[in-house]
Each structure stands twice: as C-alpha cells, then as structure tokens.
Amino acid sequence: MKHANSGSGRIAVLAGAAITAIAVATAAPAAAQDRAIAITGARILTMAGEPIDNGTLVIKDGKIVAVGSDIAIPADAQQIAADGRVIMPGIVDTHSHIGQVAGADGSGPVQPEVRAMDSIDPLSPSIDKARAGGVTTVNIMPGSGHLVSGQTFYMKLRKGRTIEDIAFQMKDGAALGGIKMANGTNPMGGTGFPGTRAKSASLVREALTEAKTYCSGDRKTRDLAKDALCEVLSGERLVHFHSHRADDIMTVLRLKQEFGFDVLIQHGTETWKIADELAKAGVPVSNITLDAPGGKLETMDLRMDNAGILERAGVLVSIHSDDAVIDSRMLLREAALAVRGGMTPDGALRALTINGARQMKLDARVGSLEPGKDADFLVLDGDPLSTYTHILETWVEGAKLFDRSKPEDLLMATGGFGAGSPMEASHHHWEIAEGEGGH
DSSP states (O other), X not given: OOOOOSOOOXXXXXXSSOOOXXXXXXXXXXXXXXXXXXXXXXXXXXXXXXXXXXXEEEEETTEEEEEESSOOXXXXXXXXXXXXXXXXXXEEEEEEOXXXXXXXXXXXXXXXXXXXXXXXXXXXXXXXXXHHTTEEEEEEOOOSSSXXXXXXXXXXXXXXXXXXXXXXXXXXXXXXXXXXXXXXXXXXXXXXXXXXXXXXXXXXXHHHHHHHHHHTSOOOXXXXXXXXXXXXXXXXXXXXXXXXSHHHHHHHHHHHHHHOOOEEEEEOTTGGGGHHHHHHHTOOEEEOSSOOTTOOGGXXXXXXXXXXXXXXXXXXXXXXXXXXXXOGGGHHHHHHHHHHTTOOHHHHHHHHTHHHHHHTTOTTTSSSOOTTSBOOEEEESSOTTOTTOOEEEEEETTEEEEETTSXXXXXXXXXXXXXXXXXXXXXXXXXXXXXXXXX
C-alpha cells in the first residue's frame, strides 16, 4: 500500500454500465464478529495516502486489519466482491444537532455545566438519516443562543437504545465531547444576556478568570460549571466556538491567547478575510458551505470559495452540516460545492473525514482507513463528489448499519412518509424562552 501526502488529483468518476450489486453480507456487531470480512475489488480512498485501485479491505472485531492492493486474506474470511465500487472512510460531521438535542435554558448566558448527552434521544430517526448520508461520527452541539450553552456530545452512529450505546467514549459516567461557546448576535439581547459584543466578551473573560482561580484551589466545594471550564483551561475539553464575522473571530483568538484553550471555529463565515491570521495562530475551522437559508445578517459575506481559501492558507478545515441547516444526507454534495468554489477534491474529502477527526482529536480511531482504526467506512457506486453517486452502504465498527437495497433504509436515504418526525424539521439551536437566539 502506497502512502503519500494529500493533494492528489481529482478522483476519476467511475464510468460504464450498471455494475453487479455487492454480495449481501450478514455482518454481526463488532463485538460478535467471529471471523474476518474481506471486501475486494474496490477503489479505496484511505485518506491516508493515494487511492488504491482494485483494493481489498479486511476487517475483524470492529477494526481494520489490513488495506491495500496486494494483501493476504485470512483463509476463513467472508469475502465480498465490490468490483467497480468506491470505499471511503465514514464521514466525521464536526457540527450537528441530530437526536433532538437541547442545551442551556433562559436562566443565564453562561451554563457550561449543561450536558447535551442528557437531552439526546438515541432512537431519533434523524440519527438513522445521518447514517444514510454516510455519517459515522458526529459532534452533537447544543444551541448558540448563549455565550456558553453546554458540553457537546461526540457520537458514534452505532445502533443503540441508550446514550451509553452511542457515545464515542465514556469516562467516569460522562461522554467524550467539547464545549459550545458563541459570540455575535445569537447570545445577545435577551433578559440577563449581553447587549453588545464587548459585554459578551467580558462575560466570557470573567467566567474563565473565576474558573482559573477555582481550578488552582482545593475544590472542596464542587462547582459543576467551573469544573467544566477547568477542563477547557487544561486543554482536556475543546471549545467549539460559534462565530461568523471576522471581528468576532479575532475576539476568539484574543481569548484563546489570553487563556490558552484549544478552539475550533464553527461556521467561520468570514474566515476568508482573516485566513492568514488563523493559519498563523494554528486555529482550525469547521466550515459550512451554505448557511442560514432565508437570510441572516452575519452571513451576508458568505462565499462558496471560503473552504478553498482556508485550504490554500494552510488552515486545517473540515466541512459540517449543522443539521438541519444542511441535511446530513447532503454532506457529500456540500463537499462538491466546496470543490466548485476552488477547494481541491482531495482536500474536500479530507474535510469530511480525517480533518474533522484531527480537529476533535479522534484521529487515532476514525477519519481514515488504516490498520488498527475503527472499521467505519462507506461503499459508494461512484465518485463521492459526483451528483450521480449514491451511498450504498454505511458500516460502523464492522457492522453494516445502512443498506440502500433495503426498503426501510432507502426510505431514510430518500425521505418520504415514515422517514422522520415533524419535530425533526425544526432547528433546535435557540433553546431560550421567547425564542431568542438562533443557529
């Protein structure tokens, strides 16, 4: 298997007549997978090197065992012919609101103790629909109607009935995740909330300053809010900072410099104006190609070439859905729009996979197809960036959890009656009394 740096040319669109369907595999959950599975004959986009033509992917016990064009297949392996298909890593969505998530309420603008995991419905059909769109790992965010709206939830899109089943990782009874902060107009204006950008920044600075004192003390009296901010200050918890305008993003950079926290800019509508400053500061961006349909003043300077400008500046950039602003099933299309705007095809696919995993420090397990990583991958019938391509299968930790050939899965991929609840159509960013805030 060859390895090379990113920047390879456009992935060729697979041409030709209809291709024989992949043989049906009965893949048990990873923990119960008693023999290896070898998927052969595919074009494999590992996101760790050059594409592999006529490649083989071997998985067992939920992990990738081997990937390459000339590898040994275990004698007892179940073999699946995938001639003419494309295999790529599962999508890592760095910003979503699936699962009917909610966060902080209207009682105050700074609520770091609130946990998104305590509000998510693991049985929500929006999770099934995201899986139909190829999403296998996702950062579930509470709303941006607060300066600090709570702790995010890193979800692995396994089949599950409880939060513990779908948490990327649990530790001491809590799920792995970051923390959501916001500035700009969203957290401004409500009773008890800041009325200006200057006041917004001062309230965040005040909260972090108080937490810094608390963190260095004996902590005999526990403060859940400050405990969460201690994790921010120590670098244990990544700050996902909702910020649109260039001046607001520069405020985030000043806060980062003052307090030393790790940050990922979310949305970053005007990051194209300050791409060099972001690159110099080493601050990554979670970009959305289309934002706020219907109009939002902070997105007036949105540009489709934003991701491409960031890529060329050397900023680590991912692409997110902000579901339901962009449906999770449209992420490949969003990446194609980024290419239309000047991003390289390889960069766009990396922005859907390994870049987001790196941003959230999950890349030891997900984001690329390499031995030892989780067996999270997609099987497609063509170039991922082509509008004619469909996701045929989504595998999570060695289990095939979406199969377009099944009517119930096709419904989740294409919509229609039974594909979801009307509640799912609403965007759950606001989460404030009287509906202040937004996405």
